[in-house]
Amino acid sequence: MKKTFLFLVFIIQILPVHSQPDSTDIKNYNSGYGYDFIINNKKLNIISNSRNIYEYFKNKQIDSCILFDFNQFINEDNYNKGLLLKNNIFLFRDYDKTKLSKDLSWKESPFNNRNWQWYLHQLKTIQFFISAHHYTNDNTYLKLAYKHSFDWEKDNLVRPFPSEFSWNDHSTALRLLNLLYLYEYSRNVGELNKKKFEKLTRLIVLHINVLIKRSFYNKGNNHGLFQSYILLWALNMFPEYINFDNYNSIAKKRTLFEIKHGITEEGVHIENSPSYHINHLILMSKIMKIFDYYGIKYNKAKYYDLLNKGFEFVYYCVKPNGYIPIIGDSEDMKLRKNSYLNNYNFLPNYQLLRVALGEEEPNKHTPKYKYYPESGYFIYKSLKNSVENSMQLIFKSGFLSFTHKHSDDLSFVLNGFEEDWVIDGGLYDYVYNNQYRNYFISNRAHNLVIPDSLSFIRKWSSLKKSNLDSFIVNKDSIYVRGTHFLYKNLFTKRSITIYNDSCFVVSDNISLKNIQNKKSNYDLLLHVPLNKKISVINDSVIIQGINKKLIITPINTDFDKIEIISGQLSPEVQAWTSSNFRKLEKCYCLVFRKRAKDFHSFLKFEFKDL
Structure with a gap:
């Protein structure tokens, strides 16, 4: 069977952590200090005023931007992985199935492989549980998603942390994104009660407070891009958070820097691999959608130009049969249509992308x-x-x-x-x-x-x-x-x-x-x-x-x-x-x-x- 390239699967090279949460982060998390929201012009704390905050967010309009994003991973493959997880059988990417204890220590590394641990600590399992719930409507899977998330919380807020990926620059950002998926999906299906809301929201805010730290920010590579845009996304899902204005300004500035830093004026990603060029274009288009959805101002013409040039490079670098050449850290997988890139089908070079996808015959005038x-x-x-x-x-x-x-x-x-x-x-x-x-x-x-x-x-x-x-x-x-x-x-x-x-x-x-x-x-x-x-x-x-x-x-x-x-x-x-x-x-x-x-x-x- 031919393999296809899943645009939203990112296997990114792991880089060292710049910093980790200090004791103040954990102390504030446990006490609720600094976990305040401004709701109806009143300052409310997530612990002492949890009922009022819960009622407000329970009735808040559903965020269709995050719903659109996690609908990308609700599929039969993840559904089957969710079924396995019900029996504590873990299956990440190309690794073999492995059965683990119900009570994880979060030190587990059955293949003695850092990449497998990276998957575990980003809580990618949330995607599997959500897919299983979507297909079965069985609330057991949502309960397991929360159990898994709060079990991670129990063991990873205490030093010494069980894994280098407990608070790795990249896994932390992706874990926050998965927590956002769980939060909004639960709200959307009406399965977010007050107790889960309080614990989940506190965990989300903790990740915001960690990612905002300058010492934790891995500036100038794809990890920094993930850190920045996911932080920005979380803040705009919770604009009521008391530190929103300052943090949002920082997150926006970082995100714009990372997009621009990661791509040349010719529209080519600088990280040496065609697969990562394609991933960068998808992240660009996703971030532009986030900016548009939340009304964040940016230079649209400039990013349209970079995206358009990027489409041209995809056309030239993808092999004539539609597969990606294994240059750098790329894999031999077939180029596949992506719903984020489809939003920019009005750009002139999108036609070249369609040729690379095999959807259109080549133009004889293309150089x-x-x-x-x-x-x-x-x-x-x-x-x-x-x-x-x-x-x-x-x-x-x-x-x-x-x-x-x-x-x-x-x-x-x-x-x-x-x-x-x-x-x-x-x-x-x-x-x-x-x-x-x-x-x-x-x-x-x-x-x-x-x-x-x-x-x-x-x-x-x-x-x-x-x-x-x-x-x-x-x-x-x-x-x-x-x-x-x-x-x-x-x-x-x-x-x-x-x-x-x-x-x-x-x-x-x-x-x-x-x-x-x-x-x-x-x-x-x-x-x-x-x-x-x-x-x-x-x-x-x-x-x-x-x-x-x-x-x-x-x-x-x-x-x-x-x-x-x-x-x-x-x-x-x-x-x-x-x-x-x-x-x-x-x-x-x-x-x-x-x-x-x-x-x-x-x-x-x-x-x-x-």
């Missing part, structure tokens, strides 16, 4: 290529008359952010004639110090020239040390060049010249600095899917596919050896790919070896009929 020098992408995409005759090449060189960054500057991937030919490594998992994850983010998992087994320099000083710096369109060819300084004492250049939909040349040059006549061992790596048949005849490599063959021929270049590796574990990990989360697969790695002082090579790639 075959797009150059994004600021963002570090060149994409050639020729759809011709059908997917079967298509060709796509993505050339990447840009270091704008460490988040989801692989050592892939100057790498390229190739798809043509409905097949992958040159592929990237993929995501594998969000785990530290794992040999496969370390491999997939290293330069050895990408299609690059590696001198003397060197790794890229990954420091703050590396930012913007790689780029695309030349682009020329001639009558009979398109030329693009990228450079980087990510190897110590080396200047690395790669250019690609495309002659037509079946032929291009890749040129590599590496120059050493301040090293006298020292020779180095160079490996030029190309990763090829395992379903291809590869042969080396004289100096040429022939890769045979279903309907075509790709011939790679050195031009005026003598390699010492050409090797084919697959699924290697020692002396180092090599020739693996990960098309989907936690999936490990063998692939081929072509290694063109050469020993020289400087490295210069030309490789001609040409498709031929079988």
